[in-house]
Amino acid sequence: MIGLGYVGLPLAVxxxxxxxxxxxxxxxxxxxxxxxxxxSYVADVPTGDVAQVVAAHSFTxxxxxxxxxxxxxIFICVPTPFDAxxxxxxxxxxxxxxxxxxxxxxxxxxxxxxxxxxxTTQEIVQPILERSxxxxxxxxxxAFCPERIDPGRTDWKVTNTPKVVGGVTPTGAQRAAAVxxxxxxxxxxxxxxxxxxxxxxxxxxxxxxxxxxxxxxALLCERMGIDIWEVxxxxxxKPFGFMPFTPGAGVGGHxxxxxxxxxxxxxxxxxxYTKFIELAAEMNQSMPFHVVDLIEQALxxxxxxxxxxxxxxxxxxxxxxxxxxRNSPAERVIELLLRRGAKVMYHDPYVxxxxxxxxxxxxxxxxxxxxxxxxxxxxxxxxxxIVTGHRSVDYGFVVRTAPSVVDCCNxxxxxxxxKCHVVRLGAGR
Numbered sequence: 181m182i183g184l185g186y187v188g189l190p191l192a193v194x195x196x197x198x199x200x201x202x203x204x205x206x207x208x209x210x211x212x213x214x215x216x217x218x219x220s221y222v223a224d225v226p227t228g229d230v231a232q233v234v235a236a237h238s239f240t241x242x243x244x245x246x247x248x249x250x251x252x253x254i255f256i257c258v259p260t261p262f263d264a265x266x267x268x269x270x271x272x273x274x275x276x277x278x279x280x281x282x283x284x285x286x287x288x289x290x291x292x293x294x295x296x297x298x299x300t301t302q303e304i305v306q307p308i309l310e311r312s313x314x315x316x317x318x319x320x321x322x323a324f325c326p327e328r329i330d331p332g333r334t335d336w337k338v339t340n341t342p343k344v345v346g347g348v349t350p351t352g353a354q355r356a357a358a359v360x361x362x363x364x365x366x367x368x369x370x371x372x373x374x375x376x377x378x379x380x381x382x383x384x385x386x387x388x389x390x391x392x393x394x395x396x397x398a399l400l401c402e403r404m405g406i407d408i409w410e411v412x413x414x415x416x417x418k419p420f421g422f423m424p425f426t427p428g429a430g431v432g433g434h435x436x437x438x439x440x441x442x443x444x445x446x447x448x449x450x451x452x453y454t455k456f457i458e459l460a461a462e463m464n465q466s467m468p469f470h471v472v473d474l475i476e477q478a479l480x481x482x483x484x485x486x487x488x489x490x491x492x493x494x495x496x497x498x499x500x501x502x503x504x505x506r507n508s509p510a511e512r513v514i515e516l517l518l519r520r521g522a523k524v525m526y527h528d529p530y531v532x533x534x535x536x537x538x539x540x541x542x543x544x545x546x547x548x549x550x551x552x553x554x555x556x557x558x559x560x561x562x563x564x565x566i567v568t569g570h571r572s573v574d575y576g577f578v579v580r581t582a583p584s585v586v587d588c589c590n591x592x593x594x595x596x597x598x599k600c601h602v603v604r605l606g607a608g609r
Contacts, residue, residue, distance in 0.1 A: 187327040188257030196233035198362040204241040215241040245279040253289040277308040297446035301373035321352035324373035326380030332502040342366040346376030384439040390425040392460035398427035398606030408606035429588040430467040430509025432498025468512035478584040487521030492561035495568025503530035515542035
């Protein structure tokens with residue numbers, strides 16, 4: 181297993197618990213040492229499970245790619261971010277393939293799991309591996325199986341979420357399916373890696389487009405004096421033809437905010453412009469700017485200018501009840517506030533340290549530390565902004581204590597009492 185993050189580690193541990201002997205490879209020596217000591221750093225993987233497979237000698241972590249020589253199957257589970265211009269950054273995939281190439285053994289199976297654009301497996305990974313002198317489909321097998329990890333979810337996990345597999349050859353697909361079937365989840369075979377790669381993008385672009393739709397409707401509802409949250413609850417009563425999505429400060433994580441750009445970038449090679457997909461991404465990217473507008477509205481009631489204000493951001497993880505802040509909309513909200521002169525602090529029980537800046541929105545890199553959700557801090561802040569609504573936070577205390585509140589995720593809906601100083605995204609005032 182190359183890459184022991186939120187995708188690779190759950191898969192590695194699950195395969196080890198299923199009876200396979202698994203070697204994990206990661207460039208981070210601290211992570212490797214932690215795993216070999218039986219401790220997990222991924223919230224979805226209990227430390228007890230890591231300790232169990234380490235003690236049973238069915239899982240070992242290493243920084244040395246040489247362990248790959250003894251493996252029958254190699255899974256690539258490395259990050260696939262984008263760069264500052266939102267072009268795909270496949271450097272981690274390329275590095276992993278280059279690490280495999282001199283150690284590739286006849287008869288091995290290589291499976292790419294990292295989310296990417298259609299063609300990556302055969303246009304990027306395959307040529308690198310074939311520089312070893314071995315040929316895909318003849319000397320080794322190659323396949324793509326997209327990861328389907330939803331951090332923080334307890335009902336659908338790596339052991340029961342269906343797997344989509346596409347191989348360079350039918351044999352490669354069957355071999356990848358055989359390995360993954362040990363987990364017990366259903367396997368759906370498709371005709372090629374390109375189909376499997378596009379499947380993953382469709383799944384996440386579907387979410388991106390629908391989130392953008394409800395974000396746009398939330399802005400309209402604010403102008404019309406209608407509560408979008410009440411509208412969504414009403415629409416959910418329809419038993420067919422509707423799937424609820426909710427608005428927010430933006431989209432985050434690795435998938436929703438990244439995958440549309442992978443497909444848009446690749447589409448240009450075919451003289452095709454994914455205008456609908458890019459319009460949705462544009463809508464979602466605009467939401468942090470709208471949140472800052474809502475903060476200004478809340479401060480106006482206190483007769484405080486943004487440049488003179490102290491703002492406390494509640495929740496910087498990209499989704500509720502997880503410890504992953506990657507691409508969180510809170511990052512852009514904080515940068516915009518800092519650029520406008522506001523003082524910013526944050527509280528997140530899952531993210532003790534948060535880095536912002538170092539980009540065109542705020543040039544100076546800044547590292548913030550999570551502050552206690554105390555009465556003193558809330559009263560010191562002119563405005564508390566709920567970006568990510570962790571369930572462990574007492575929002576009644578926030579509403580009762582903070583001079584003003586901007587609620588981006590309807591977290592205060594359950595709070596009783598006076599809420600005249602609460603500004604809710606998507607709700608008419």
